Amino acid sequence: MTMILGVPVAVLFGQLLLGVINGAFYALLSLGLAVIFGLLKIINFAHGALYMLGALVTVVMFDAFGVNYWVSLFVAPLLVGCFGVLIEYFLLRRIAHEDHIYSLLLTFGVALLIQGILTNIYGVSGLRYSMPDVFSGGVNLGFMFLPYYRAWVIVVALLVCFGTWFMIEKTKLGSYLRAGTEDSQLMQGFGINVPLLVSLTYGFGVMLAAFAGVLAAPIYSVSPVMGGNLLIVVFAVVVIGGMGSIAGAVITGLLMGVIEGLTKVFYPEGSAAVIFLVMVVVLLIRPSGLFGKEA
Amino acid sequence: MMAESANASEIRASIVQQRKADDRKKLMVNLVLLALLLVAPAVLYPVFLMKILCFALFAVAFNLLLGFTGLLSFGHAAFLATGGYTTGYLLSTYANVTTEMGIIAGTAAATLLGLFFGLVTIRRQGIYFAMITLALAQLVFFFLVQAPFTGGEDGMHGVPRGYLFGLIDLQNNTAMYYFVLAIFLFGYILVQRIVTSPYGQILKAIKQNEPRAVSLGYNVNQYKLIAFVISAGLAGLAGSVKTVVFQLASLNDAHWHMSGEVILMTLIGGTGTLLGPVVGAAFVVNLEYQLSQGALADWVDAILGGIFILTVLAFRSGIVGEIQKFLKKNLH
Numbered sequence: 001m002t003m004i005l006g007v008p009v010a011v012l013f014g015q016l017l018l019g020v021i022n023g024a025f026y027a028l029l030s031l032g033l034a035v036i037f038g039l040l041k042i043i044n045f046a047h048g049a050l051y052m053l054g055a056l057v058t059v060v061m062f063d064a065f066g067v068n069y070w071v072s073l074f075v076a077p078l079l080v081g082c083f084g085v086l087i088e089y090f091l092l093r094r095i096a097h098e099d100h101i102y103s104l105l106l107t108f109g110v111a112l113l114i115q116g117i118l119t120n121i122y123g124v125s126g127l128r129y130s131m132p133d134v135f136s137g138g139v140n141l142g143f144m145f146l147p148y149y150r151a152w153v154i155v156v157a158l159l160v161c162f163g164t165w166f167m168i169e170k171t172k173l174g175s176y177l178r179a180g181t182e183d184s185q186l187m188q189g190f191g192i193n194v195p196l197l198v199s200l201t202y203g204f205g206v207m208l209a210a211f212a213g214v215l216a217a218p219i220y221s222v223s224p225v226m227g228g229n230l231l232i233v234v235f236a237v238v239v240i241g242g243m244g245s246i247a248g249a250v251i252t253g254l255l256m257g258v259i260e261g262l263t264k265v266f267y268p269e270g271s272a273a274v275i276f277l278v279m280v281v282v283l284l285i286r287p288s289g290l291f292g293k294e295a
Numbered sequence: 296m297m298a299e300s301a302n303a304s305e306i307r308a309s310i311v312q313q314r315k316a317d318d319r320k321k322l323m324v325n326l327v328l329l330a331l332l333l334v335a336p337a338v339l340y341p342v343f344l345m346k347i348l349c350f351a352l353f354a355v356a357f358n359l360l361l362g363f364t365g366l367l368s369f370g371h372a373a374f375l376a377t378g379g380y381t382t383g384y385l386l387s388t389y390a391n392v393t394t395e396m397g398i399i400a401g402t403a404a405a406t407l408l409g410l411f412f413g414l415v416t417i418r419r420q421g422i423y424f425a426m427i428t429l430a431l432a433q434l435v436f437f438f439l440v441q442a443p444f445t446g447g448e449d450g451m452h453g454v455p456r457g458y459l460f461g462l463i464d465l466q467n468n469t470a471m472y473y474f475v476l477a478i479f480l481f482g483y484i485l486v487q488r489i490v491t492s493p494y495g496q497i498l499k500a501i502k503q504n505e506p507r508a509v510s511l512g513y514n515v516n517q518y519k520l521i522a523f524v525i526s527a528g529l530a531g532l533a534g535s536v537k538t539v540v541f542q543l544a545s546l547n548d549a550h551w552h553m554s555g556e557v558i559l560m561t562l563i564g565g566t567g568t569l570l571g572p573v574v575g576a577a578f579v580v581n582l583e584y585q586l587s588q589g590a591l592a593d594w595v596d597a598i599l600g601g602i603f604i605l606t607v608l609a610f611r612s613g614i615v616g617e618i619q620k621f622l623k624k625n626l627h
Contacts, residue, residue: 091608100421108603109601109607110604111600112555113603115597116595273434283415283427
């Protein structure tokens with residue numbers, strides 16, 4: 001078997017693939033955080049819980065009503081997104097004028113509440129969700145085996161990321177969004193319904209998280225606690241990338257996934273910590289992050 | 296002119312008098328509370344009280360940052376755990392390390408870690424600061440899970456309480472209680488002195504308007520760093536004492552839930568008040584205990600989350616803050 005740096009090629013590429021997939025999830029989640037941060041200026045601590053909700057809704061809808069994967073891919077994010085709009089409307093809006101720290105704490109409370117309730121209903125052991133038959137099997141690329149579902153995850157995640165970037169940077173709606181980030185009062189003066197825009201933005205960011213959750217359902221163990229630890233990694237990714245750009249969030253996400261995958265090959269004990277170490281190094285060299293603009 | 300200055304000095308005198316009266320009132324409140332703490336073990340189970348005191352010290356340390364400097368650290372569990380694990384490791388490995396040496400070493404370790412955290416984070420503000428401290432604390436968590444001497448998932452058990460100054464047997468809960476109370480008072484009074492000192496005034500200025508503090512020529516980052524290191528050290532002290540009390544150091548102390556819990560304690564008691572975190576710690580510890588006894592044992596997390604939401608929405612001054620507001624409105 002061919003070896004690279006004392007590691008079999010198949011192992012290396014296998015871990016790289018896993019890394020890219022994890023990276024795709026990091027990218028989707030940090031993208032949602034960045035979108036929400038842009039207009040609301042808060043870090044959505046409930047993001048991990050809403051990602052979990054996306055996955056859980058998928059599983060529950062399948063078990064209870066036989067709703068298939070393809071329908072879930074649209075319906076679950078929509079449902080969770082509506083839930084997000086409710087959170088924004090009934091909770092976040094009421095403290096929008098307070099210090100942003102309070103919104104962070106509020107969303108932290110929301111995360112605890114959702115996670116706590118669902119843990120009581122579904123336990124922490126993890127639910128099974130079988131992937132659609134289309135995706136069974138995979139293709140042998142010669143140097144590695146690529147399961148179809150994993151390929152699908154990477155492709156669709158990248159498409160969604162690109163679509164979001166396109167919408168925010170190139171469309172009229174996106175220009176409103178960006179203008180709202182700069183000066184929401186002036187926007188209001190121009191007759192644009194800023195509160196509605198804020199609600200929809202939060203809902204959209206939540207939808208991205210839930211969409212990632214649906215994608216994750218067939219390959220990760222679905223349980224109420226699946227989002228908690230993931231979110232902290234995504235926070236580190238966000239800090240590394242800086243909140244400056246949408247593209248930055250996506251690139252950093254993928255990059256960190258790959259770095260994590262490589263660490264698993266060469267120094268498995270450090271794989272859980274490597275992203276946090278990268279964060280420390282980046283902060284010491286570039287305090288505003290790789291793509292960050294603010295000082 | 297004359298009449299005006301006479302008027303001014305009169306006003307000044309009345310302000311001084313008012314302040315003295317306020318100080319006297321505060322002193323009375325503190326003395327009453329101290330008396331209550333001294334007799335408490337006669338009524339309540341000492342170990343339960345010690346748990347409250349440990350978390351109260353932890354929350355007081357945390358509040359030095361959030362309440363008096365305006366920095367939200369989401370990684371204070373790291374200091375609690377570092378203090379606890381250092382003390383636990385030293386006491387259970389080396390027979391000739393006395394209890395007080397172990398506690399001092401734990402505090403020192405947490406202080407050093409605080410210096411490192413501070414150097415990395417202090418230039419960032421607000422939510423960035425919160426996220427970075429959270430991520431750094433997670434790093435400490437991973438270290439404690441994997442390091443060979445921490446007992447991994449199980450944590451450290453059977454840490455000996457030992458003898459205080461080689462004389463007093465700390466296995467006795469009452470003796471242990473008064474030792475913990477003394478340490479708590481040390482931390483509480485230290486924070487009180489810091490907050491009321493000129494240095495504390497500058498911290499408050501930074502909290503209220505950082506750019507102005509910068510323009511007045513203060514080296515803001517240095518002031519914040521010192522506050523961060525002190526806060527970390529005191530949190531480590533709380534962790535060290537907690538390990539001695541319960542004779543174990545567990546991963547729960549390092550988990551980010553713990554960082555969230557100390558925020559809740561401080562918030563619910565009242566940020567920016569001295570007594571708030573103590574009241575908040577007593578409230579949360581007691582609530583968790585009561586819930587764990589009843590039918591709602593599995594709902595602790597959800598209930599804490601709900602309380603978090605309610606506090607942020609409707610109750611941001613906290614218990615002590617609301618009482619102070621009420622008194623001000625009705626007494627003056």
